[in-house]
Amino acid sequence: MTSEENRRSRRQGPAMLRGRAVPQTTTDQRLLDGRGPSDWVHADPWRVLRIQAEFVEGFGLLAEIPKAVSVFGSARTKPGSDEYELAVDIGRRLHEAGYAVITGGGPGIMEAANKGCDDAGGLSVGLGIELPFEQKLNDHIDIGLEFRYFFVRKTMFVKYSQAFVVLPGGFGTLDELFEAITLVQTGKITRFPIVLVGTEFWGGLLDWVKQVMLSSAKISEEDLDLFHVTDDPDEVVRVIVDAHVKQARLQEEEQAAREAARAAGNGT
Template sequence: MTDTDPRAGRTAKHSGQVVLRGSQYETSTTDQHLLDTAGSSDWVRNDPWRVMRIQSEFVEGFGALADLGPAVSVFGSARTLPDDPHYERAAELGARLVHAGYAVITGGGPGIMEAANKGANQAGGVSVGLGIELPFEQGLNDYVDLGVNFRYFFARKTMFVKYAQGFVVFPGGFGTLDELFEALTLVQTRKVTAFPIVLVGSDYWDGMVDWIRRTLVDAKTIAPEDAQLVTLTDDLDEVLNVLAVAEAARRGRGTDGE
């Protein structure tokens, strides 16, 4: 394909199993159509039919991941470059998780997600990417062995929790924070049990953790014990140890974490 080829450099968008290019490309997403109720009242007639599509995403995700085995979800910024120390550490963690018997689940994009998938892939483990339809297409990174693309954030987020034995969170933005605080809420409300949440990168996370442990506790908007639901570390050995302790607790209770 040459530079003069009219197909060269075309932006592509994946919507579930559908690929849209050229005149078919649009910047809106399925989530936006579902959640944005401004405009006409067509949603009253259309939304009941969307339930079937939502159901299909759960069925597809459950079917793809049912036999995955023990896994850990790794989160972090899509903007982290390969020469960033956090990228290198996420890749190292991906490999170490595989050696500890875990599959690695990420959002399947670039940055930290790519790094963790790369580490898992190159260590001979199972590297999972759960992609999402976005206005700016990213696509699954090349290190994903098992990939599932979702239209709806809430279906995708269910998979991150259901099929993981814990979360490891590297520095990231709003998407990373969204996953982090949803997991904290699920643990706090005991929707999931024996589910460790580890933050890697004290320079990045220390201010937020201090705010949680001081401001929120002092204001009594959370209980003191809630502030201990997250572990902050720079030591990958500690990450593996936290996961191992939680796994032992899970087995002691006779639960699979669902």
């Protein structure tokens, strides 16, 4: 590098570029010049704008939905099977308890939970994902969004759900389950109910968690209280409702304590 190149520098937004890193054209030139390759639409800075657009679209569309519960489970579950009908029942009961139902928007368990809520007259939401193989949103959705990026979609599930219900599923279901448990365990989100449905299906995994993870001190005993396991759809809803009633009561007590402290401070 010559001494002249060493001396040459340019401010570019928040960045400082020097020497060979200084571009030969300005940002405006590159924006307005219609010639040249179109590779830029696949570059990381452009992806940032797409990511931002997905967040804006999701936040805007979901901001006013009522309290909701996300239901996860296998896309491969067949209509008419016991697991499918169980998810339909849970979707219906969640609506009757005052919740909207959010799923991944696909077939199987997702379709079933949306169907149960939709048939009962509730608000049914589907958050789909762009995949190499076609998987359209199911027909029981009132509000549907398709995302390019898994992490944006996951944010929407967590931000707009007051509980997670997890039925039998595959790797995607496990991914959503353990992310939720991790977020609650680490205090990244306010604790909310996580209910696993299917004692037989989840039993082997939970035995391993206790016998291997817990026994080797990789998790704590209280971490096992971060989720609830049941086969009973009534219990699914009861666990969620009871947790929210308790949470509302604690919030009211905290608010009353803050107001009392404020009043005492004003009186001194």
